[in-house]
Amino acid sequence: GQQLNQSPQSMFIQEGEDVSMNCTSSSIFNTWLWYKQEPGEGPVLLIALYKAGELTSNGRLTAQFGITRKDSFLNISASIPSDVGIYFCAGQENSGGSNYKLTFGKGTLLTVNP
Amino acid sequence: DGGITQSPKYLFRKEGQNVTLSCEQNLNHDAMYWYRQDPGQGLRLIYYSQIVNDFQKGDIAEGYSVSREKKESFPLTVTSAQKNPTAFYLCASSIDPGWLNYGYTFGSGTRLTVV
Numbered sequence: 001g002q003q004l005n006q007s008p009q010s011m012f013i014q015e016g017e018d019v020s021m022n023c024t025s026s027s028i029f030n031t032w033l034w035y036k037q038e039p040g041e042g043p044v045l046l047i048a049l050y051k052a053g054e055l056t057s058n059g060r061l062t063a064q065f066g067i068t069r070k071d072s073f074l075n076i077s078a079s080i081p082s083d084v085g086i087y088f089c090a091g092q093e094n095s096g097g098s099n100y101k102l103t104f105g106k107g108t109l110l111t112v113n114p
Numbered sequence: 115d116g117g118i119t120q121s122p123k124y125l126f127r128k129e130g131q132n133v134t135l136s137c138e139q140n141l142n143h144d145a146m147y148w149y150r151q152d153p154g155q156g157l158r159l160i161y162y163s164q165i166v167n168d169f170q171k172g173d174i175a176e177g178y179s180v181s182r183e184k185k186e187s188f189p190l191t192v193t194s195a196q197k198n199p200t201a202f203y204l205c206a207s208s209i210d211p212g213w214l215n216y217g218y219t220f221g222s223g224t225r226l227t228v229v
Contacts, residue, residue, distance in 0.1 A: 009154075033217040042120075042204050042220030043157075050215060088157070092214040100164055100211035101147065101172075102218060106156035 006105025022073040023089035032072040035088040120221035137205035145211035146188035151202040164211040
C-alpha cells in the first residue's frame with residue numbers, strides 16, 4: 001500500500017528550538033491529520049486539516065494543508081522535553097469514495113535535549 | 115468514558131503457538147483496524163473491518179487472522195505461520211470508514227514478544 005513521504009526521519013534538538021516536519025504524496029488527499037505517539041502508547045490526534053491552504057494551530061503546534069493537496073507540514077514552536085515522541089502524518093486519499101482507510105507516513109522521531 | 119481498550123499490554127509467546135490480542139471499543143464506531151509497528155517502519159495495516167461480520171486484508175495479512183462478530187470487538191490472532199511476530203500491535207477505530215475527517219482513535223497497544 002501507499003505510504004506518505006515524511007521527513008525528516010528523526011530530529012535531535014535543544015529545548016526552546018522550533019521544529020518543522022512535512023509530508024508529501026503523489027496523489028491528492030481530502031484530509032490531512034497529524035498524530036503524536038509517546039513511547040509505549042498509541043498515537044493521539046493533534047491536528048486535523050480539511051481544506052487546501054488551511055492553517056490550524058493547537059497551542060504551540062501549527063499545521064498547514066498544502067494548496068496542491070499533496071502535502072502538509074507541522075511546526076512546533078519553543079519545544080519542551082514533553083514534546084518527545086514520534087509524529088505521524090496521515091491522510092485520506094481522494095479516490096471517489098472508495099477509500100476506507102488512512103494512509104500514514106513513517107513518522108518523525110523527535111528528541112528534545114533539556 | 116468512551117475509548118478503545120487493548121489487552122494485554124505485554125504478551126509473551128513461545129514459537130509455534132497461536133496467540134490472540136484483544137481490542138474492544140465502546141465508541142459505537144463502525145470501522146476497526148489492526149496495525150503492526152516495527153522500529154523505523156511506521157504503521158503497517160494488517161486487517162480492517164468496515165462493518166460487523168465483514169473484514170478485509172491489509173498490506174501484511176499473512177500469518178494473521180481476525181473476526182468481527184460484534185461491533186465492539188475485533189480480536190487479532192497471530193498464528194504460528196507468522197514468521198516474525200515480535201512487534202507492537204495497535205488497534206484503531208473510526209466512526210465511518212468512508213468519512214475519515216476525524217481520523218482514527220487508537221488503543222494503547224500490545225507488545226508481543228516471541229521467546
